[in-house]
Amino acid sequence: MDKVVASPEQAIADIPDGATIAIAGFSLGHRFATSLLLALRERGTKSLCLVCNSMGGPGEIRGQILAENKQVRKLIAAFSTRPGVETATDAQIASGEMTVELVPQGTLVERCRAGGAGIPAFYTPTSVGTAIADGKEVREFDGKPYVLERAIRVDYALLRAHRADRAGNLQFRGGSQNFNPSFAKAARVAIVEVDEIVDVGEIAPELIDLPGIFVSRIVKSTRPVDLSSLRKSTRRAPDTARLYNGKPGLTRAGIAKRAARLVKEGSYVNLGTGMPTMVSNYLESRDVVLHAENGILGYGEMVSGDDIDLDIYNASGQFVSLRPGASFFDSVTSFEMARGGRIDTVILGAYEVDQHANLANWSTSTAF
Amino acid sequence: MDKVVASPEQAIADIPDGATIAIAGFSLGHRFATSLLLALRERGTKSLCLVCNSMGGPGEIRGQILAENKQVRKLIAAFSTRPGVETATDAQIASGEMTVELVPQGTLVERCRAGGAGIPAFYTPTSVGTAIADGKEVREFDGKPYVLERAIRVDYALLRAHRADRAGNLQFRGGSQNFNPSFAKAARVAIVEVDEIVDVGEIAPELIDLPGIFVSRIVKSTRPVDLSSLRKSTRRAPDTARLYNGKPGLTRAGIAKRAARLVKEGSYVNLGTGMPTMVSNYLESRDVVLHAENGILGYGEMVSGDDIDLDIYNASGQFVSLRPGASFFDSVTSFEMARGGRIDTVILGAYEVDQHANLANWSTSTAF
Numbered sequence: 222m223d224k225v226v227a228s229p230e231q232a233i234a235d236i237p238d239g240a241t242i243a244i245a246g247f248s249l250g251h252r253f254a255t256s257l258l259l260a261l262r263e264r265g266t267k268s269l270c271l272v273c274n275s276m277g278g279p280g281e282i283r284g285q286i287l288a289e290n291k292q293v294r295k296l297i298a299a300f301s302t303r304p305g306v307e308t309a310t311d312a313q314i315a316s317g318e319m320t321v322e323l324v325p326q327g328t329l330v331e332r333c334r335a336g337g338a339g340i341p342a343f344y345t346p347t348s349v350g351t352a353i354a355d356g357k358e359v360r361e362f363d364g365k366p367y368v369l370e371r372a373i374r375v376d377y378a379l380l381r382a383h384r385a386d387r388a389g390n391l392q393f394r395g396g397s398q399n400f401n402p403s404f405a406k407a408a409r410v411a412i413v414e415v416d417e418i419v420d421v422g423e424i425a426p427e428l429i430d431l432p433g434i435f436v437s438r439i440v441k442s443t444r445p446v447d448l449s450s451l452r453k454s455t456r457r458a459p460d461t462a463r464l465y466n467g468k469p470g471l472t473r474a475g476i477a478k479r480a481a482r483l484v485k486e487g488s489y490v491n492l493g494t495g496m497p498t499m500v501s502n503y504l505e506s507r508d509v510v511l512h513a514e515n516g517i518l519g520y521g522e523m524v525s526g527d528d529i530d531l532d533i534y535n536a537s538g539q540f541v542s543l544r545p546g547a548s549f550f551d552s553v554t555s556f557e558m559a560r561g562g563r564i565d566t567v568i569l570g571a572y573e574v575d576q577h578a579n580l581a582n583w584s585t586s587t588a589f
Numbered sequence: 590m591d592k593v594v595a596s597p598e599q600a601i602a603d604i605p606d607g608a609t610i611a612i613a614g615f616s617l618g619h620r621f622a623t624s625l626l627l628a629l630r631e632r633g634t635k636s637l638c639l640v641c642n643s644m645g646g647p648g649e650i651r652g653q654i655l656a657e658n659k660q661v662r663k664l665i666a667a668f669s670t671r672p673g674v675e676t677a678t679d680a681q682i683a684s685g686e687m688t689v690e691l692v693p694q695g696t697l698v699e700r701c702r703a704g705g706a707g708i709p710a711f712y713t714p715t716s717v718g719t720a721i722a723d724g725k726e727v728r729e730f731d732g733k734p735y736v737l738e739r740a741i742r743v744d745y746a747l748l749r750a751h752r753a754d755r756a757g758n759l760q761f762r763g764g765s766q767n768f769n770p771s772f773a774k775a776a777r778v779a780i781v782e783v784d785e786i787v788d789v790g791e792i793a794p795e796l797i798d799l800p801g802i803f804v805s806r807i808v809k810s811t812r813p814v815d816l817s818s819l820r821k822s823t824r825r826a827p828d829t830a831r832l833y834n835g836k837p838g839l840t841r842a843g844i845a846k847r848a849a850r851l852v853k854e855g856s857y858v859n860l861g862t863g864m865p866t867m868v869s870n871y872l873e874s875r876d877v878v879l880h881a882e883n884g885i886l887g888y889g890e891m892v893s894g895d896d897i898d899l900d901i902y903n904a905s906g907q908f909v910s911l912r913p914g915a916s917f918f919d920s921v922t923s924f925e926m927a928r929g930g931r932i933d934t935v936i937l938g939a940y941e942v943d944q945h946a947n948l949a950n951w952s953t954s955t956a957f
Contacts, residue, residue, distance in 0.1 A: 222855045222876050335711070339928030341730035343703070343711035362709035362739070371730070388878075388914045395794075406925060422913025426763075427796060429916035432886045434857050434878070434931045487590045489802050508590050510756075510802070518800045545790025546756045548797035557774060560707030563802045 224389040224439045225418055229256035232412050232440040236266050236377055243272040243333065243378040243407060244284050247399035247515040248538030251451060251531060254379040254414040255282040256443045262286050268294045272333070272375055274326060274400060275300035276310045285310060293319055297373070299326040325353060326514065327556030328370055330403045334553045336372035337406020337435070345370055347560065378408035382431070383532070384424060385415045389433030392424050395532030396517040398551040405435045412438040416445065452526050478503045480568055488565035489518070495570030498523070498537045510546070512564055514555045519547030592757040592807045593786055597624035600780045600808040604634050604745055611640040611701065611746040611775060612652050615767035615883040616906030619819060619899060622747040622782040623650040624811045630654050636662045640701070640743055642694060642768060643668035644678045653678060661687055665741065667694040691721060694882065695924030696738055698771045702921045704740035705774020705803070713738055715928065746776035752792060753783045757801030760792050763900030764885040766919040773803045780806040784813065820894050846871045848936055856933035863938030866891070866905045878914070880932055882923045887915030
């Protein structure tokens, strides 16, 4: 049972036009199956349906490079766009060349996990009363409405793990499990790009995060992550206060400090994308456990330069420290925590808020 | 966030009459929350609804001791009985004192996991066309029938883990995750009995199998497992051939040897309870990966005496060795493999088989 394939090109050689492909990886582009994606672009396979969290910005080696090469007919994703950035995906959706199905992130992984678990459909509270639920069955259980969601099965999944043994057992690092396990489960053929391939038995049973039974092919990455350039690129932007009626308001850091003070001792807290992530810098010695939906519980303040670990980042992709008692898991478990009611507080970022607390933002409403 | 409670008695002191309690632990009685169960019996809490895989035999400190003490009104379990053994549970079900809902093992953990994940109901292929599906909605997806199953939420879960830190992060050993994670997720209050309690930060993030967010209380076990007596008790029974028409047939070992020869190289195989588990003794150097539904992939032959590890056992509770590349996981993942179609072969045990391959057995039909 040797699942090692000689090259990324060989690993994706049988993917036909029209295939459905799940692309794992979270947020910023530092843990994607970049070798496989480049091979797939090179091969020019057409009319693909991609399943992923988001496509990434221009130049990032993610689903976006396939869109830029006009290889994508359909996208199933939690985010199709990124604010302030115009991508090939945006243009092709606008022109009708690409169709898109938006799925809340937790629902996306749950649908893939269901597909892999032989569950054809399930009910979820997420998206009830929103456009996401349009045309779907809504049904009450114990007096509350839920939406029927169908499982997702894909032909192929492209994963990125830290290590694999030759039998396909995978070890991830830190918060980099994210979509990988659920996408592998949903796939007929899961293809995994890794930093290192070892002999069977070299990864301790306790350290295998995804058993090889879910994995079909292993290939060594030809594009190792450039940690030193990542470390150089993590300098923070200056934090200046906006003017309101001619007077400076709070800086972003000032707002985050205030929000940090509102969090209860002994609570589990999720920080939304954007300014809320800065709250992690101001918790100091308080007994608060931060939840990052990519799969970390117990992270700490943002770090930069030499302090960064490639696989320890929050849900915005910012590198963070770990606090004692931190743990790692995948996105499915992460959203079990959220949907199951274990998170005490979520701090949302919004561009604007009106007096009825209606929020204008681009992401958070689709996240849970 | 210190979740440590001083004693088992204190840990269960608020469980009221009528509570629903999930009791984790698999197969033979060597990894159950025995201190908590004894405390609960001592307290005499009445009219309980228990959720568990099985109740165990007389004298085993599991759900059975609560039934013997007339504390149970309802049982939700994969197995209510054990062949050839008459228990208090059997008697109370027969007399109508106790009601029982039988749930296939994979469905049981999936229902609990759903309860913990905020999923109120899901469809599953398991049990379609059997008495288990009677009265339940059956619906077709893509032309195949599925049964609607409701989530299970419980008031309390009684777990047994190897280690915990004071924040409730849990580490299991070997194949002893089994029902623990899904039962904890389903519970309002998960109470965990452990061998050892350590300070927060002492368990490496990679070794935390269940993050503390799913756990409410930690207590040190007052009943450490007696490994030396377990080691003494694992001698094998003699294997003699039955007579057929006056001639000796194959021994059980002989049947297992033949079955082992039928298994394909490079396959994933599950061995059913009883004689099939003996197949693991005759695979020798063949490239076959054995799946134990309690949460081990890649186990080897049965071991006894000093070779046993408390937490390395097959789905029949027999101690086994590990092969290189073995991995550990919980029952939910285990049944993802099964229901998701990743297991190539299942070897079933049957008491009798007729010429149309109709099997008579007591367990396997409910297992997947």
